[in-house]
Amino acid sequence: MMKRSYIKLSGILLLVVGTLVVSLAFFLPYLLDINAYRDEILTSLQKSLNRKVSFTRGEFKWHFGPSFDFDGITVKEPDGSADFLKADRITVRLALWPLLDKRIVLRDVALEGADIRLVRNKDGKLNIDDLLAPGKEGMQIQFRKMQLKRSTVQWYDMAVGKEGLPPVAATNIALTLDHVARGRKGSVKLACDIPALSGPPARVVLNGTVRLPVKGQSLLEMEVNGDADIKQAEIGRFWPYFGSHIPFANPGGRLDVATSLKGKPREFAAKGKIRVNNAAVTWPTIFHATVAPRFLQAEYDLKLTGKLLDIKTIDLSTDGFRIKGSVQLYDYAGKDPRIVAKAATPGTFRYEDVRTYVPYGIIPADTSDYIENKIKSGVFKLDTGVLDGRISQIAHMERGDNYNTLLIRGPVEKAVLSYGPKAPTFNNIKGTIELKGKNFNLIGMTGSFGTSPFKLQGSITEYNTDKQSDYPVRMEITPRSPEVAWLARIVGANKLEFSGNSNLVLTGSGRFSTYRLDGEWELKQAAYSFPGAIRKPAGTANHLAFSSILPPGEIKLNSVTYTLPPSPSPQTPCCGTATSPISVSKFKPTRSG
Structure with missing residues (x-):
């Protein structure tokens, strides 16, 4: 019986409360006169905004609670010189119980068709500085929820450059701030368009939560957990803000960003994708041609702590090229951070597709010239790329053992080198390229010089130190008739005829200015002749x-030894007359073009 009576009593109470709520919703709009609260509402709004507020019409309604709708509202600047805000309608929701006691307590506000004007003057002061740092007459009321619908924000910045930033607008704004206040966790939702100077507008969508620190704590303690999606943003639209810190001019193009972020400004995790479309970088001191890929895309997964920026994965791709890796930046706030970067290309890439991306301006002049003018094509792959060192070490690899901060290794195939239009090309080159320690190594290289196949092992020692480099090399080549004829023309033996197989071994060493090149040429299986001098079967x-010795521009032959046994046939001229060594002190070749 007691239980049944309790259930009946609970049902009666719920019925009474429901009846009261429905009755309030129905009768309250008729019982309250908007004009009786007009002055008090205006006073509350003006204290909240520290600005003069006016409206054309007001009406009391019940939107899941008591609220006032204001039409044709205008909010002036603090000095009354211009409109700070104009809106078709503002709906202000009130706290119910204070209203029954004839007190106005504002809770939520929603603006429809608003046009908000934000200005930074030449002195750097904002027209909302008083709202961002309120004083005694500042913000007296914190709205639980704020909304913008079908609204526009105009941004005028007179403090940038000589003539200021061209006006920027955010249109079609849909913004909801729910419980965003000091010491509380609230939510933020934003969607808007940013009209472009030309072409389609950018689209911005933000969604997440934010916990503001309690009063007295820095906003750097704010906690954010959300997503951002930006499409077709104009890169150059805000260039005046950061262009002075970038060594090339506005590249144009559009930017897409899709990212998630969780944490505090100084300690967070983020994951996402950034894509740049149709940008063109002109930087002649670094790149010898305009770098204009159709797109550049980076996918990343990173984490920031007090002492470490850890980009666990980064996947960078553009026209004809893709590279994956990771980057760790230790003690990034210190004077000499340590960088650990690792990278590899998942597939091969063609040199012809990426040659405009080569930063010739930061490569030593001789090497830069060789890469730009001698390498014509090739298929490359990066198997291992490691950079590990302090900024001070990377900036001065020539000092001490700082060269150990860099390791690069990968295969190459189908490469072509050209030393002039009249010289045979080095073609179909295949092997491994390695930059390890202080040496640049060519490992297991094969290919052809014109039609003559060769094998090569070589190095450039002290490649990235302040010491002079040495160029040790060993090359085995099977000279064929066209290449021997080319060489004969250089030395003036245009009538030399050559056929058959032979084996030439070249070994070189020394510095660029005094390079030593020795050769051993086995000619047993070759046949050659020179009219009136020799015919060797x-x-x-x-x-x-x-x-x-090969100083720049000439060849000095220290010695030549030519061995050929006497001919058994008297009809073969000169076959046995050159069995002794021949020494030539200096020989200057004719140019081959």
Whole structure:
């Protein structure tokens, strides 16, 4: 019986409360006179905004609670010189119980068709500075919820450049701030368009939560958890803000960003994708041509702590090129941070597709010239790329053992090198390229010089130190008739005829200014002749050895040894007359073009 009576009593109470709420919703609009509260409402709004407020019409309504609708509202600047805000309608929701006691307590506000004007003057002061840092007459009321619908925000910045920033607008704004206040966790939702100077507008969508620190704490303690999606943003629209810190001019193009973020400004995790479309970088001191890929895209997963920026994964791609890796920046706020970067290309890339991306301006002049003018094509791949060192070490790899901060290794195939239009090309080059420690290494290289196949092992020692480099190399080549004829023309032996197989071994070492090149040429299986001088048939033992110095622009032959046994046939001229070593002190070749 007691239980049944309790249930009946609870039902009666709920019925009474429901009847009261419905009755209030129905009768309260008729019982309250808007004009009786007009002055008090205006006073509350003006104290909240520290600005003069006016409206054309007001009406009391019940929107899930008591509220006032104001039409044709205008909010002036503090000095009354211009409109700070104009809106078709503002709905202000009130707290119910204070209203029954004839007191106005504002809770929520929603603006429809608003036009808000934000200005930064030449002295750097904002027209909302008083709202951002309220004084005694500042913000007296905190709205639980604020909304903007079908609204526009105009941004005028007179403090940038000589003539200020061209006006920027955010249109079609849909903004909801719910419980965003000091010491509380609230939510933020924003969607808007930013009209472009030309072309389609940018679209911005933000969604997440924010917990503001309690009063007295820095906003750097704010906690954010949300997503951002920005499409087709004009890169150059806000260039005046950061262009002075970038060494090239406005590249134009559009920017897409899709990212998530969780944490505080100084300690957070983020994951997302950034894509740049149709930008063109002109930076002649670094790139010898305009860098204008159709797109540049980066996918990332990072975490920031007090001492470490950890980009756990980064995937960078553009026309014909993709590279993946990771980056850690230790002690990033210190004077000499440490960088640890690792990278590799998942697939191959063609040199012809990426040659405009080569930063020639930061490469030593001789190397830069060689890459730009000698390398014509090739298929490359980065298997290993490691950079590990302090900023001070990376900036001065030539000092001490700082060269150990960098390791690059990867295969190449189908490469072509050209030394002029009349010289045979080095083609179909295949092997491994390695930059390890202080040496640049060519490992297991094969290819052809014109039609003559070769094998090569070589290095450039002290490549990135302040010491002079050495160029040790060993090359085995099987000279064919076209390449021998080209070489013969250089030395003036235009009538030399050559056929058959032979083997030439070249070994080199020394510095660029005094490079030593020695050769051993086994000619037994070769046949050659020079009118009026020599005719050597295939199968006759024959050997040529030479030692030379190659200063820039000439060849100095220290010695030449040519060995050929006497001919058994008197009809073969001169076959046995050059069995002794021949020494040539200096020889200058004719140019081959």
